[in-house]
Amino acid sequence: MAIREKExxxxxxxxxxxxxxxxxxxxxxxxxxxxxxxxxxxxxxGAKLNEVDFCNELGVSRGPVREAFRMLEQAGxxxxxxxRGVFVRQVSxxxxxxxxxxxxxxxxxxxxxxxxxxxxxxxxxxxxIVKRMRAAERTLDADEYFPLNLEFHEVMAEAAGNRAxxxxxxxxxxxxxxxxxxxxxxxxDNITLSTREHEAVVEAVTKGQADVAERLLFDHVIHSxxxxxxxxxxxxxxxxxxxxKAA
Amino acid sequence: MAIREKExxxxxxxxxxxxxxxxxxxxxxxxxxxxxxxxxxxxxxGAKLNEVDFCNELGVSRGPVREAFRMLEQAGxxxxxxxRGVFVRQVSxxxxxxxxxxxxxxxxxxxxxxxxxxxxxxxxxxxxIVKRMRAAERTLDADEYFPLNLEFHEVMAEAAGNRAxxxxxxxxxxxxxxxxxxxxxxxxDNITLSTREHEAVVEAVTKGQADVAERLLFDHVIHSxxxxxxxxxxxxxxxxxxxxKAA
DNA sequence: ATATCGTAGATTGTTGACAATCTACAAGAA
DNA sequence: TTCTTGTAGATTGTCAACAATCTACGATAT
Numbered sequence: 001m002a003i004r005e006k007e008x009x010x011x012x013x014x015x016x017x018x019x020x021x022x023x024x025x026x027x028x029x030x031x032x033x034x035x036x037x038x039x040x041x042x043x044x045x046g047a048k049l050n051e052v053d054f055c056n057e058l059g060v061s062r063g064p065v066r067e068a069f070r071m072l073e074q075a076g077x078x079x080x081x082x083x084r085g086v087f088v089r090q091v092s093x094x095x096x097x098x099x100x101x102x103x104x105x106x107x108x109x110x111x112x113x114x115x116x117x118x119x120x121x122x123x124x125x126x127x128x129i130v131k132r133m134r135a136a137e138r139t140l141d142a143d144e145y146f147p148l149n150l151e152f153h154e155v156m157a158e159a160a161g162n163r164a165x166x167x168x169x170x171x172x173x174x175x176x177x178x179x180x181x182x183x184x185x186x187x188x189d190n191i192t193l194s195t196r197e198h199e200a201v202v203e204a205v206t207k208g209q210a211d212v213a214e215r216l217l218f219d220h221v222i223h224s225x226x227x228x229x230x231x232x233x234x235x236x237x238x239x240x241x242x243x244x245k246a247a
Numbered sequence: 248m249a250i251r252e253k254e255x256x257x258x259x260x261x262x263x264x265x266x267x268x269x270x271x272x273x274x275x276x277x278x279x280x281x282x283x284x285x286x287x288x289x290x291x292x293g294a295k296l297n298e299v300d301f302c303n304e305l306g307v308s309r310g311p312v313r314e315a316f317r318m319l320e321q322a323g324x325x326x327x328x329x330x331r332g333v334f335v336r337q338v339s340x341x342x343x344x345x346x347x348x349x350x351x352x353x354x355x356x357x358x359x360x361x362x363x364x365x366x367x368x369x370x371x372x373x374x375x376i377v378k379r380m381r382a383a384e385r386t387l388d389a390d391e392y393f394p395l396n397l398e399f400h401e402v403m404a405e406a407a408g409n410r411a412x413x414x415x416x417x418x419x420x421x422x423x424x425x426x427x428x429x430x431x432x433x434x435x436d437n438i439t440l441s442t443r444e445h446e447a448v449v450e451a452v453t454k455g456q457a458d459v460a461e462r463l464l465f466d467h468v469i470h471s472x473x474x475x476x477x478x479x480x481x482x483x484x485x486x487x488x489x490x491x492k493a494a
Numbered sequence: 495a496t497a498t499c500g501t502a503g504a505t506t507g508t509t510g511a512c513a514a515t516c517t518a519c520a521a522g523a524a
Numbered sequence: 525t526t527c528t529t530g531t532a533g534a535t536t537g538t539c540a541a542c543a544a545t546c547t548a549c550g551a552t553a554t
Contacts, residue, residue: 025329025507027317051536061509063310066537070274070314074321076414082272083515083536099411105356109348164346164422167323168415175411272537298506308539313507330506330545 026060031068033058038077038088038178045090045178049078076175091179093232097225103172104221106165107153111201111217113160115210122159126152126202133195145191150177152198156217159205190227197223273307278315280305285324285335285425292337292425296325323422338426340479344472350419351468354400357416358448358464360407362457369406373399373449380442392438397424399445403464406452437474444470 034054037043054065069086072078080086091099118126129152136144153173157166197220204213281301284290301312316333319325327333338346365373376399383391400420404413444467451460 023329027507052534062536063313063508066310067314067317070317071321074318082270085516085536095411098409101356101360101409102353102411102415105352106349109352113348162345162348164342164349164419168349168419172411172415274537299504309506310538332506332546 026064027067100225108218111213115213117161118159273311274314347472355465357407358460362460364408365406
């Protein structure tokens with residue numbers, strides 16, 4: 001389906017579609033769509049991205065697709081090999097470890113700033129998310145837990161009230177998700193422990209304890225990395241929706 | 248001058264030029280050249296980047312130039328307004344303050360990691376840089392000090408041995424330089440104080456004191472921000488090479 | 495004088511075509 | 525068989541032309 005029609009559908013009325021096209025170039029829309037396919041897992045890590053395929057799928061020419069590729073390249077989501085094509089970036093376990101260090105530093109800062117700047121509305125959202133996390137914890141539903149986890153940290157980043165921080169944080173999390181998506185949280189233990197840590201963070205933020213929130217969020221990231229390593233050690237990943245295969 | 252000839256000159260022999268063109272696309276070369284013009288200050292903050300002008304200047308068509316624009320946009324160096332063009336990004340004082348917070352967090356991590364991982368060769372480079380800083384301090388030569396400062400932190404980032412950290416750090420520093428370039432360090436005080444802090448960092452890294460290096464480098468960034476604010480309060484910026492004017 | 499309108503030129507957004515490179519596979523030699 | 529070698533098709537890199545939009549500026553009306 002052409003991306004213009006897709007936007008028209010998304011926005012409901014044809015009039016809105018025109019507005020969208022006034023404000024966003026095709027490059028932007030293509031970039032967003034490909035990014036969605038990558039972070040949702042429709043495109044597997046290592047998969048080759050064919051220019052013409054995307055042109056046909058989205059109903060645009062190669063120019064905007066190539067420009068979108070360059071954006072995704074800078075965002076760290078794809079890797080380009082000259083004359084060979086672009087591929088969904090593969091993050092090795094060593095790279096993931098390094099990225100976790102960066103994320104811990106950024107999340108520590110997020111905790112510190114959020115504790116003093118969080119707005120009541122944001123605090124309410126955080127508490128609602130944690131509440132839903134406890135429900136997912138009872139049913140051990142990892143597919144439900146995963147997006148809640150993303151949303152929790154997204155709201156925290158917002159609450160920090162620092163646009164540069166939010167932008168950098170998003171990029172780092174996006175890269176990590178290239179890796180985490182492959183094996184998610186497999187056992188109940190991880191969901192339970194992770195939820196406890198989220199609750200503690202919310203408590204510290206509620207009380208405005210900047211130092212505590214900073215340390216808790218920093219440790220939360222380091223613990224997440226350790227949980228990931230333990231999950232990697234377990235043998236049997238359960239089947240998920242099959243993503244488009246790597247080259 | 249066409250960018251292909253420019254590359255041929257840079258690499259010395261014509262054979263190397265062919266190798267360069269095999270490995271790098273025109274987009275990459277254009278992106279690098281424009282980035283150089285921005286960080287060097289040849290293009291002032293807020294200046295409009297005309298596609299055709301760059302095509303003529305670099306001897307390429309608009310395709311590679313537009314792709315380079317998209318990369319620079321993601322790197323945070325330019326801002327794009329649909330149907331109006333791309334402009335060198337302007338960083339406000341408020342944004343700079345926020346970015347400094349992010350940089351402090353990253354630099355803290357750099358100090359911590361570098362203290363345990365720095366290689367003898369890197370340590371030697373750091374000491375050589377600080378030595379040259381002391382010379383620049385005696386002559387109060389800010390134009391000499393500025394690149395030394397950049398190099399010092401670049402080597403520190405390398406010494407941390409974390410590619411994800413280095414990449415994020417470079418992006419943040421690039422954005423800050425959009426701002427700092429405008430007023431540099433104007434008075435001798437700043438150079439002296441900054442050099443003292445660099446020396447303290449080198450000492451901590453030499454001794455492998457991770458916690459100390461982390462705190463020193465974190466504080467160094469915060470102090471740099473304060474020095475910037477003091478410099479902003481001083482009235483008379485001295486003239487510099489005139490950059491291409493903003494729109 | 496001021497404001498509105500409209501046109502011409504400049505600039506960006508998008509497209510399709512051409513050139514260069516890579517990939518897959520088959521034919522032939524050792 | 526196994527290795528080269530070469531050709532055809534597919535894919536990427538680059539370019540030039542067309543379409544849409546914006547900007548500058550002058551004519552006209554109030």
